[in-house]
Amino acid sequence: MMKIPYAKVLIGDNERKYINEVLDSGWLTTAVKTLEFEQKFAQYIGAKYACAVNSCTAALHLAVDALGIGQGDKVFIPSMTFTSTAEVIRYVGADPVFLDTEYGTNLITSEILEDAIKKNPDVRFLIIVHFGGQSVNLTEIIEICNKNNIKIIEDAAHAFPTKHKNKFIGQFGLITCFSFYANKTITTGEGGMLVTDDEEVYKRAKVMRLHGINRDIWDRFTSDKPSWEYDVIDAGFKYNLPDLAAAIGLGQLERAEEFRTERQKVAEFYYKSLSDIDCIDLPITHVPFEDHSWHLFPIVLNGKAPINRNKFIQLLSERGIGTSVHYKPLHQMTYYKRKYNLTPDQFPNAEKTWLGTVSLPIYPFMKLEELEYISETIHELLN
Ligand SMILES: Cc1ncc(COP(=O)(O)O)c(C=O)c1O
Incomplete structure (x- = not known):
């Protein structure tokens, strides 16, 4: 009898080579390889900034934080998604408003969204899920959201590399979050990426991904300021991606x-x-x-x-x-x-x-x- 797994990870020579470079460097945590992975990922997508984290869930949490979503806020999300999309809304004390999706694509459509806005005029945020790797009709959804003063986060856990009208997902919205979990289209074992063109969002995400510290470890040990000196500007999280994982990601990205x-x-x-x-x-x-x-x-x-x-x-x-x-x-x-x-x-x-x-x-x-x-x-x- 044949044995066919549901998913299979493909690791090539370059992933091994980059891992060895990390092992030889002595810097196993977030450092140059992660920086290189961020830069190459942003370049691939055609976005300004990429912030590497240890899961898409972490990226979604940082996105919710960067938009200042909190208690009393409501966020549209599809019911047909993984719990991460919803739980990050609960982390900050806000409430999800669940939407049905189109049969056959499991995507939110303009009709579904417009109907939901009529019924819930107080909702100011939307998390889109590009289900299975197919983009929602971003042109239409963005237009509706702009008209109704709704900010969008894209949960692109399934959607790399995915395009809408010849441009990669990650070039359209304010914040897009990718997953590199083991069964995803490219992997780092566990990992994720927050992508944005907004400098303020990027700066906030970078600080909050590492305890709210205003200089990351690599900065502290390579810049000309004293290595011990840092400040904590908020109660942040421990969401940084280690170089060992980024090394796998770099090899995978080349083959995306x-x-x-x-x-x-x-x-x-x-x-x-x-x-x-x-x-x-x-x-x-x-x-x-x-x-x-x-x-x-x-x-x-x-x-x-x-x-x-x-x-x-x-x-x-x-x-x-x-x-x-x-x-x-x-x-x-x-x-x-x-x-x-x-x-x-x-x-x-x-x-x-x-x-x-x-x-x-x-x-x-x-x-x-x-x-x-x-x-x-x-x-x-x-x-
Ligand atoms: C739609 C969706 N969003 C978010 C996630 C969370 O990704 P991660 O495991 O990288 O946190 C997943 C994971 O499968 C997912 O399917």
Whole structure:
């Protein structure tokens, strides 16, 4: 029987080389490699500033902090996301306002947002999720938010390298947050990046990522001021990315487009080979395939399926095929459900998706025989 994992990390020679450089340098914490990773990442995206942190959750928290979001504030977010998008709002005592998403893309659309603004005119912030690696229609969403005095943070945990109208995500909004968690499109094991063109946001994020200290460790030991001297200007966090992780990130960044193209080939195979199965809804793609990072390939077993989603996952697993679920939406999670009195009928599309959704294996350099085995197995289980 073939064994096909849900996700697979690809580490090349350069990641090893850069790690060795870090080990030989003696600077294992945040120093020159992290600085280089930040500069190269910002350059890749076409943004002014990048601030490396130890997770996307940390980047989102720093973003919420930099915008001054706090108690009494409300933030629109999709229910169909990972808990990080919501928890950072709670960290600062603000409240999420959960939105339904479009069926097939799991994205917030202009219609959904405009309707939500009518019902909640007091909401001043929005966290967008570029679900699965496909961008929301940023042109429209930004226009609506500008008109309604709403500030945007982009949760781009899935969206590197992703484009909207030929420009990378990270060039559009005020703050964009990326993830380099182990199963993401590029990885540092654990890690994240906050990207912005706003100097004030960048400065605040840099200070808050390291205890609110106004000089980072590298600065302290390399500048001409006495090394012991620093000030604490706020109660910050311990969110810095170590050089060892940045070394992996530098190697991965060099291959980002190669990885993306490889993932696209997998998606193209699935679209072609699964389109004849009536009881599967394939993900809807509104953008050119080249603009999609293809982090996920989530299918939905619709009402015509002979078995339910959990049984399908179990049978695939018994046949050696790993899968995942994105997501059990937040309105189904005990904490958010109870705190905000959320019910499934408020989220018809997320609910319909969640009941049947399964994310299929997708990673660079999947072999044709692996893909064929997955397709044959799915046909056998569902036809
Ligand atoms: C949509 C979304 N946002 C945020 C995160 C958090 O990323 P990290 O694990 O880097 O904190 C994830 C992680 O999977 C995610 O899927």
